[in-house]
Structure formats: structure tokens, C-alpha cells
Amino acid sequence: MPRQISYRWRLRELMAARGMFTVAELMPHLTERGITLSSSQVHRLVSGTPERLSLPVLATLCDVLDCTPTDLIATSAQNVPARRAAGEEAPINLAARRPTRVRLTPEGVSGDAGGVRAVDDPRLRTLRPSGLEVRRVVGRSDLPNLLRPRHATRPPV
Structure with missing residues (x-):
């Protein structure tokens, strides 16, 4: 050491x-x-x-x-604790990397959104016959990129 x-x-x-x-x-x-x-x-x-x-x-x-x-x-x-070498692998915590299922509803986000708060933001809504859909949410900054409408969006009401 x-x-x-x-x-x-x-x-x-x-x-x-x-x-x-x-x-x-x-x-x-x-x-x-x-x-x-x-x-x-x-x-x-x-x-x-x-x-x-x-x-x-x-x-x-x-x-x-x-x-x-x-x-x-x-x-x-x-x-002083020794530093890891550049090529040395650190143990991976799979539980921290696994995404959690999230559902968007007109009221906001339901369930554990992996750091995403329940926000009722009209810019994040897409209108679909089946409701709102999110494919995968990793963190707060990924939410706007992961909302993918199947058709053109209408302005929020």
C-alpha cells in the first residue's frame, strides 16, 4: 500500500x-x-x-x-488505498444497471422511474389510442429521447 x-x-x-x-x-x-x-x-x-x-x-x-x-x-x-489499474475490471452491480418498468399516464409517471420524478409536463406527452408509452427509462435526462410517437403528435390540451 x-x-x-x-x-x-x-x-x-x-x-x-x-x-x-x-x-x-x-x-x-x-x-x-x-x-x-x-x-x-x-x-x-x-x-x-x-x-x-x-x-x-x-x-x-x-x-x-x-x-x-x-x-x-x-x-x-x-x-493511501491503491488505485485500480487501467485494464483492471471493477465488479459490476447488475441490480443498478437493470432498468425498471415505467408507465406514463396522463397524470404523470407511475412506478419507480429510476430517478425520474412524476412530472406532468405537456411537452413529454404523446397522444395515442392506447395511451402513452415509454420503451425504456434509464435516467432523468433520457426521458425526452425515449418518448417515441407512432404518429404525429397533437399539441397538448
């Missing part, structure tokens, strides 16, 4: 615990230890989670904050 690794950058929390609340308070400590970063670079380190970080900067931050890299970077790992 594959594992998903995540981490949390805790620089701002550790700075606050040491009484440093702004980038301007951190910059002199970095400069006196030989790390020259612009204020915008230090701001991005403090406010966001860095994608890449050089080891000298990491070591300097640990020295300034009197912590270890483990304190600065909190990691976690969890198991």
Missing part, C-alpha cells in the same frame, strides 16, 4: 515562541550568521511553506531559534 507523506512548516510558530513576530526581527540574526537573504525571501520563508530550502539556511534557522530540524518541520505519513 503506498504512503502519502506530508509536512508542516512551523517557522512562524517557533519565532512567536521565541518572541520574534516580524521578518525584521529575524533578518539581523540571519545576517550575523552569514546568511544574506532579501526581506522578501525571508518573508516567503516565514509566511509560506518552502518547496526547497538550502541546508545552510536550515541550520542557521535552527541555531537562531534554538531548535532541531524536526521541531521546524513536522512530518506525517499515512497509508
Whole structure:
């Protein structure tokens, strides 16, 4: 089972615990230890989670904050369920795929229409001597396509 690794950058929390609340308070400590970063670079380190970080900067931050890299970077790992391969067949639920019988009446749809509500919509009616007929209903969006008149329809009354 594959594992998903995540981490949390805790620089701002550790700075606050040491009484440093702004980038301007951190910059002199970095400069006196030989790390020259612009204020915008230090701001991005403090406010966001860095994608890449050089080891000298990491070591300097640990020295300034009197912590270890483990304190600065909190990691976690969890198991992730494996994804199916592209050619792998999933089990088919035949009960979910089997259509249910539906009857259209002038009052609307009767029976379990497989997700189709009982709607009395004049656009969905066709007039026949034997009544309204639907051959198969799969879902709500299929209903207008499945109404097939045997002769020309008359406008609804």
C-alpha cells in the first residue's frame, strides 16, 4: 500500500515562541550568521511553506531559534488505498444497471422511474389510442429521447 507523506512548516510558530513576530526581527540574526537573504525571501520563508530550502539556511534557522530540524518541520505519513489499474475490471452491480418498468399516464409517471420524478409536463406527452408509452427509462435526462410517437403528435390540451 503506498504512503502519502506530508509536512508542516512551523517557522512562524517557533519565532512567536521565541518572541520574534516580524521578518525584521529575524533578518539581523540571519545576517550575523552569514546568511544574506532579501526581506522578501525571508518573508516567503516565514509566511509560506518552502518547496526547497538550502541546508545552510536550515541550520542557521535552527541555531537562531534554538531548535532541531524536526521541531521546524513536522512530518506525517499515512497509508493511501491503491488505485485500480487501467485494464483492471471493477465488479459490476447488475441490480443498478437493470432498468425498471415505467408507465406514463396522463397524470404523470407511475412506478419507480429510476430517478425520474412524476412530472406532468405537456411537452413529454404523446397522444395515442392506447395511451402513452415509454420503451425504456434509464435516467432523468433520457426521458425526452425515449418518448417515441407512432404518429404525429397533437399539441397538448
